[in-house]
Amino acid sequence: MHSGKKFGAVEFMIWTRRSIYVLTIFSAIPTVLYFLGWKFLSIPWQPIAILGTAVAFIVGFKNNASYSRLWEARQIYGSIINDSRSFGYVLRDALAGANPGQVKEMFLRHYAWLTALRFQLREPRVWENMGTVQFDEYSKKYDIPERLSKLDEELKNYLSENERQYILSKKNRATQLIANQSKELSEAYKKGEINDFQWTQINQQLVKFTDDQGKAERIKNFPYPRHFSTITTYLLLLFILFVPFGLIKEVDKLGDGTALEGWTVWFNIPFSLLVTWCFHTLDSVGEASVNPFEGSPNDVPITQISRTIEIDMRDMLDETDLPPAIGAKNNIVL
Numbered sequence: 001m002h003s004g005k006k007f008g009a010v011e012f013m014i015w016t017r018r019s020i021y022v023l024t025i026f027s028a029i030p031t032v033l034y035f036l037g038w039k040f041l042s043i044p045w046q047p048i049a050i051l052g053t054a055v056a057f058i059v060g061f062k063n064n065a066s067y068s069r070l071w072e073a074r075q076i077y078g079s080i081i082n083d084s085r086s087f088g089y090v091l092r093d094a095l096a097g098a099n100p101g102q103v104k105e106m107f108l109r110h111y112a113w114l115t116a117l118r119f120q121l122r123e124p125r126v127w128e129n130m131g132t133v134q135f136d137e138y139s140k141k142y143d144i145p146e147r148l149s150k151l152d153e154e155l156k157n158y159l160s161e162n163e164r165q166y167i168l169s170k171k172n173r174a175t176q177l178i179a180n181q182s183k184e185l186s187e188a189y190k191k192g193e194i195n196d197f198q199w200t201q202i203n204q205q206l207v208k209f210t211d212d213q214g215k216a217e218r219i220k221n222f223p224y225p226r227h228f229s230t231i232t233t234y235l236l237l238l239f240i241l242f243v244p245f246g247l248i249k250e251v252d253k254l255g256d257g258t259a260l261e262g263w264t265v266w267f268n269i270p271f272s273l274l275v276t277w278c279f280h281t282l283d284s285v286g287e288a289s290v291n292p293f294e295g296s297p298n299d300v301p302i303t304q305i306s307r308t309i310e311i312d313m314r315d316m317l318d319e320t321d322l323p324p325a326i327g328a329k330n331n332i333v334l
Helices: 009-015 017-035 045-095 100-121 133-141 151-155 161-168 173-190 196-221 226-253 264-289 302-316
Strands: none
Touching: 009 017, 017 226, 017 264, 045 100, 045 196, 045 226, 045 264, 045 302, 100 151, 100 161, 100 173, 100 196, 100 302, 151 161, 161 173, 173 196, 226 264
């Protein structure tokens, strides 16, 4: 998540510089050929304007869908924050008198669940963008915590060695941690350490965590539909290719009857670049937000949120040695 006031203009231009180079070449080739006498390269701009309208609609649709995925992901983690706080004080108050050690153990297991879930959500998928040169280069400006450490090492801070090895042997580690919470809660209920109402109340919180996890996994494992993504790419490419051919005759006319006659054709390069850059960058911005857990600078800051939850819950137990909050690096926090 970008936590600054805005992306700087220079920063934004650097991020899009590769597309600027390519778009400049696409604009320059027909301009040079037209200047050398290939006048037949000029085509009417009206069909291109119609194509541009279609591209604007589909790029707008994609950006809207991308924002919806991003905002839903943020809502999911907002729910995890609230549910974790509720789970913490309900569990503390229910078991503190009967078994305070078990409260501490279940709190630690919840931190482990938050850790396992964020590691799972940061795992790469083939349709994500972090493997591209543009995103990989920008990722050097900030830290992706899940790439700087390993889950098995992180879990040592929260679980016994036997439980850690058991969890690491499972495919979906986060799910099994919730299952272990439920198992321990059931054992406390059988021993009479909690009553019917307390058991129901705490169990409902575990169900909410399972629901939140499933929602996050749905966004992670179901990409923006490939047919919509593909048609957007193809239409945008066609538009980018044809814009210089549609504008070239119009900009050439600008110099008629002036000292610039015959030379204004070169305006085709900056004009075409401006138009195509706007459309391409809009599409790139949508693509940068469509996978909210991949580790991009526009991601939901799930690591920061997980740390905030851990600090709040440790504070409930009056612990004094609290972990530090996670801050931004170059205005990016994950």
